[in-house]
Ligand code: SF4
């Protein structure tokens with residue numbers, strides 16, 4: 001199979017797995033990105049996410065992550081939910097209404113890698129989704145999946161920013177794609193919509209101020225923090241984005257909303273036991289915050305918004 005046919009085969013197989021967006025770049029070190037990251041970390045903007053400060057070399061050189069790497073395949077899966085939360089339900093970021101996307105995307109990519117290895121025994125590689133130090137948005141933008149918007153997220157003109165990213169780093173050469181133009185234009189709606197000033201400039205984000213970080217990762221007290229009605233995650237800068245209007249609902253079964261997330265009231269969350277939480281939300285991203293932390297979000301100055 002020649003280069004072109006092999007590339008086509010991989011893209012078709014990924015599309016069949018539910019990744020309508022796929023682009024490929026040559027694997028090479030990223031010295032410019034390394035410097036940006038180093039500055040961001042030195043300023044402490046990553047907050048308590050110490051894991052972001054580890055493996056700086058690997059994060060900016062795919063050849064260190066997967067020895068012999070020649071190609072970075074970026075994929076994206078839409079996650080815009082078919083159903084919204086009911087009025088009165090504490091607000092959960094849309095990507096977190098269904099099951100945790102990490103194992104879903106990783107399993108699909110690992111399955112494709114095994115298939116490729118059975119067809120082409122020389123193929124070696126690794127699959128990632130937010131699980132290792134890969135600069136996902138950089139690679140996705142470079143491979144033409146979209147552009148990095150002023151809110152720091154990857155935007156695609158058909159699927160907006162409600163997309164989840166993954167990568168396959170392979171030791172084979174493939175046909176490479178090209179970036180697409182940034183279509184933010186003069187818009188600054190996301191910067192204006194962010195209630196905490198976490199977006200400190202175009203595509204620059206101070207995680208310490210971000211409600212997504214505070215309601216998911218942060219382990220300290222939020223007693224004096226205005227959570228602006230957020231319970232788990234925050235979609236406010238995405239809600240403001242014109243590219244997120246009228247998005248198609250995603251078809252991945254695992255991303256369909258867990259019924260209880262759509263309808264649980266604050267009172268039901270308060271009375272939920274650990275066992276019941278694990279039973280209902282055992283495969284949900286909400287496990288990352290944990291029930292006790294989530295319950296405290298219901299008590300802070302600005303009570304979770306009801307839709
Ligand atoms: S997720 Fe929320 S807090 Fe974070 S940058 Fe966007 S609007 Fe601001």
Ligand code: SF4
Pocket residue numbers: 149150151152155183184187188189190191237240241242243
């Ligand atoms: S709201 Fe406007 S500036 Fe922000 S990401 Fe969307 S298009 Fe770009």
